[in-house]
Amino acid sequence: MPQLVTVGVKRPDRSPIRVWVPVLPVVLVFLPVVVLALLAAAVACHVYRISVVRALDTGWRIVCALPGTRLDIEYSRTAVLVAIR
Amino acid sequence: MNEQRRDILGMLAEGKITAEEAERLITALERDHPPAASSPGARPKGKAKYLRLMVHTVENGEQGRIDVRVPLQLLRAGVQLAALIPPQALAAANAKLDKSGVPFDLTQLKPEHLEALVEHLDDLTMEVDQPDAQVRIFCE
Structure with a gap:
């Protein structure tokens, strides 16, 4: 089962953003929706x-x-990264 | 090996060498490194874990890059979805395909056929070289 999802966004003239989302805690928080x-x-x-x-x-x-x-x-100076671990 | 071949093709695309010279270089390369010994096909079967798609493009002077890595296990799990498609959906899809001039019967497509296809994907290497784009699909 996935443990960590990494999402990174790089845009020109803005600082790059990188978010690490731990899957299990997020699933637990959204458990009612999942059910x-x-x-x-x-x-x-x-x-x-x-x-x-x-x-x-x-x-x-x-x-x-x-x-x-x-x-x-x-593309050019814009980049998106999604990695599932 | 593929790297050297790509360099030769790159020089050919840039006009640094002629087609004859490129052919001679590739022949020499294959002689020195037989494909059976160095190609991905030489890898023991069942070792590949990922399907990789790499695209490099140059559009209006801007460089673009796409790098996608999909676990083969995900493809194997995905083909099992084919068994879950309701018959009425398959019939509707068949009718649409037939209307579009593609007489393909999806009901004849069995999950075991798709699984066999995925099993043999690790033998796949596809390379497309264009002056403004390079596409490479392979298993690793």
């Missing part, structure tokens, strides 16, 4: 006749496979 989202996903699966267990399993596998993802875009 609601999971319930909505379960209802959607039921409506479209998709196995809820299979859908949750696939979703969890995707979340667990996220660490190591890195997106780094730079």
